[in-house]
Amino acid sequence: MSGVEAAKRLAARTAVDAFVKNGFKLGIGSGSTVVYAVERIAERARAENLQLTCVPSSFQARQLIIEHGLLLSDLERTPELDLAIDGADEVDEKLTLIKGGGGCLLQEKIVVNAAKEFVVVADYRKNSGALGQQWKKGVPIEVLPLAYRPVQKEIETRFGGTAKLRMAKAKAGPLVTDNGMFIIDWEFEESPTDGWTKIGMELNNIPGVVEHGLFIGCAKKAYFGNEDGTVSER
Numbered sequence: 673m674s675g676v677e678a679a680k681r682l683a684a685r686t687a688v689d690a691f692v693k694n695g696f697k698l699g700i701g702s703g704s705t706v707v708y709a710v711e712r713i714a715e716r717a718r719a720e721n722l723q724l725t726c727v728p729s730s731f732q733a734r735q736l737i738i739e740h741g742l743l744l745s746d747l748e749r750t751p752e753l754d755l756a757i758d759g760a761d762e763v764d765e766k767l768t769l770i771k772g773g774g775g776c777l778l779q780e781k782i783v784v785n786a787a788k789e790f791v792v793v794a795d796y797r798k799n800s801g802a803l804g805q806q807w808k809k810g811v812p813i814e815v816l817p818l819a820y821r822p823v824q825k826e827i828e829t830r831f832g833g834t835a836k837l838r839m840a841k842a843k844a845g846p847l848v849t850d851n852g853m854f855i856i857d858w859e860f861e862e863s864p865t866d867g868w869t870k871i872g873m874e875l876n877n878i879p880g881v882v883e884h885g886l887f888i889g890c891a892k893k894a895y896f897g898n899e900d901g902t903v904s905e906r
């Protein structure tokens with residue numbers, strides 16, 4: 673296992689061991705670090721006979737829950753969650769996150785919002801002083817396909833930087849999310865000195881924007897796996 677993969681695994685296992693309790697209703701995030709969290713949740717559920725209910729935040733998360741034999745639910749049957757566990761693309765010193773590198777930010781934000789607590793699991797590359805220092809691909813913004821051009825133009829005019837339509841990797845044309853939307857990656861010029869709240873609210877007010885990947889004031893704790901086998905907590 674590479675250094676980065678070992679770091680992801682360590683962070684995920686540490687978070688699951690610290691936070692997951694019997695009877696919990698869990699929100700399961702998306703991405704490659706969450707795979708290790710689900711692995712550990714399933715291991716503990718078997719070993720300790722934990723009764724857990726899992727609500728996915730993406731198609732990938734749903735598959736992970738099923739593959740690991742965990743109890744699958746949804747927000748209709750389980751609208752209140754005890755804990756959400758998810759990865760992040762970047763975490764700043766105030767626990768403001770960029771999420772959506774894997775294109776799942778909308779359902780992730782809904783699941784996080786339904787949870788009493790939200791814990792982030794990540795490797796050392798995501799540990800940042802200010803957003804944009806580590807993650808260079810911008811803030812992912814999920815948009816209604818018919819609105820992507822005016823949204824791109826409005827973002828660039830209002831906030832500067834470059835708003836790029838994310839293209840699919842193994843399909844011609846744009847990436848289409850689990851919700852049938854497009855993603856615009858907004859490469860901003862610099863982190864605002866007064867925080868991201870105002871920009872987050874303004875992004876949500878642009879007609880055609882479904883949700884953005886700035887997660888502000890919702891994470892309780894972040895675990896970062898380090899290259900030397902230690903875990904940093906914030």
Ligand SMILES: O=C(CO)[C@H](O)[C@H](O)COP(=O)(O)O
Nearest residue numbers: 703704705759772773774776
């Ligand atoms: O927000 C996400 C997906 O939309 C992921 O949590 C984020 O991209 C981190 O992924 P990984 O654990 O693979 O680094």
